[in-house]
Amino acid sequence: MTATTFEEFAAGCRRDLDRSLADWLPAPPGCPPRLHEAMEYSLLAGGKRMRPVLVLAAADAIGLGHPDARMLALPAACALEMIHTY
Numbered sequence: 001m002t003a004t005t006f007e008e009f010a011a012g013c014r015r016d017l018d019r020s021l022a023d024w025l026p027a028p029p030g031c032p033p034r035l036h037e038a039m040e041y042s043l044l045a046g047g048k049r050m051r052p053v054l055v056l057a058a059a060d061a062i063g064l065g066h067p068d069a070r071m072l073a074l075p076a077a078c079a080l081e082m083i084h085t086y
Contacts, residue, residue, distance in 0.1 A: 013053045013070075013077075018044065020074050021081060043085050051084055052077035 021043055027036050055077040056070050063069025 009057070010049075010053045013056045014049050016056070016070070016074060017049055017052050017077060017081065020078050024075075024078050024082070043082065049081060052081045055080055 022040075025036065025039055025043065031039075055073055059069045059073030066072070
């Protein structure tokens, strides 16, 4: 994705992060429904997501032209957001 402003870049990152975070959350039956609901509420409530956006920006910066640099860094960015939210 090519962005002309940091705001556009961050918005694209947040879209990728929100989708990925939802996928990483444990869900019933492996997780009690009430716990899943609480985690989903806390983690997916939104926000600036600056920490994981910076992880993805760093991946883009050092990706050396690798087309999937951001996608390869997405699990680390999600982990950072989950730790921060916890």
